[in-house]
Amino acid sequence: MEKPVLRTPSIDRAPKPDYIRHMTDIETIDQTTQEIIDEFAFFDDWVQRYEYIIELGKALPDLSDDKKDEAHKVPGCQSQVWFHARQEDGRIYFDADSDAMIVRGLVALLLRVYSGRTPDEIIGTPPAFFEVLELGSHLSGSRANGLHAMVTRIHAYAKAFRDEGSDISPDNVVPIKPGALN
């Protein structure tokens, strides 16, 4: 099978946070989601789309082991996912990781869209763009791969920062009730 040509215009493999700043400073959240949709439209079949996701997963910087703790684990995922958030200059920056490579790829896409945004931008952006990517991540699929749970966690961080101001420690974000994920 012919390997797809990877078109990765906005994935700069340099360590974070530089690459996140780099993109988010120049693009609106809608531009970024449209860019992702355009990238995926380039692929002919699901194998290519997943190989791209796997590439993104491999390129995502690892979280250090001490950050992979229970407090930052996202409930409701079949694989293990950890999310950290911090606020700088009114924008929220996320670091995240998973033990499953495809989920790491999805995390990379989520970070491209949501990291470095203001709380209002984050809260105002549902992950509708994932529907267009043809990853089989419609409603049931999104529960299986934890997408829904991850976006719920991202939105919870954004709400907490918006409501509590910049002094809040991310560790104070109320854990999401499993029932809220369904």
Add this chain to the structure above:
Amino acid sequence: MSTNGAYPIDRIRADFPILSEQVRGKPLVYLDNGASAQKPSAVIEQISRTYETEYANVHRGVHYMSQMATDAMEAARVKAQEFLNAADEKEVIFVRGATEGINLVASSWGRANLKPGDEIILSVLEHHSNIVPWQMIAEQTGAIIKVVPIDDAGEFLVDEYEKLLSPRTKMVAVTHVSNALGTVVPVKEVIRLAKAQGSAVLLDGCQAVPHIPVDVQALDVDFYVFSGHKLYGPSGIGVLYGKQALLEAMPPYQGGGEMIDRVTFEKTTYAELPFKFEAGTPHIAGIIALGTAIDYLNGIGFDAIAAHEHDLLTYATDQLSAMNTIDIVGTAADKAAILSFNIKDVHPHDVGTILDHDGIAVRTGHHCAQPVMDRFDVAATVRASFGLYNTRDEVDVLVSGIKRVQEMFA
């Protein structure tokens, strides 16, 4: 399709409408039978037929339809009795599934029989539903839980079990077949040793009944539970078998209609077995269709099913063993048709996601048996579990899918 020439695989596959469905443009390869089996037309049609021609509430109506439904439901109880070779149909209690059956025993039998310091023996192989109900009753009664270890092959260690047994042992609750590994537990020996100490025994038969004929009298087991949906029957219905003397002595589990003899505000007397444990209107259509599923299995015959599934397990195990990047988890000598494995350096969740796009349904995760995962120091496995309608061709599709996964993650 099968090397077992006498086995009517084409006719059997034609009995299961869902097997001709396409998944993402590919033929469905359903290898998640351990989680839930698909249903033959006979079962599906029986559910419709019940509601179309013989449905009313049971056991109380003098009218024709109520009597029809009652007769059909009670005929299913006799089928379940014969299926387990129980001594009496009163010993067959219909429950929502094995989980409810175990909760019923843990709660009702446990409250009446467990005292502080009494011991309950479980094994590492248990599904969470045969762990948590016992933890709950142990907390309430002061009983203590002991756990039988397994070896690196996933074998139940009878020697270690024997060491845990003592006069304090009041209940041994173990699985007949491991859902995560496929290990067949030597239950005859487990029961014999428990009886020698005067302990009661409950077997979780969920993964056993679709593959192995069960005779509760020959086993001399006190309680046996299984779920209908893993036995090619409807979901939401299952069976608790209990020895009559034990069930008679146990207090009711839930109160309500159906389970009473006479109710006054001063005192209520309870109905006879089995109705004492069947409070509320039962899953009438599900019970009748479970009887149909039992008929269907008997029609094929357990010897033929066991031979076919053993051939699939052996064929799949040989192919996966030949791939040096596959680690098979659970290599007991006696296994039901369950194959748990991991692909080197690929997370089971990733494996399942890619296989899904090839139309292959496998289970990935901890299989509600986290102590088993901990024992093998893995977070999860991929589990292919075979049923009576699977084929060697489908094993080949699985192997191709695994090869694709290896290429994609290389």
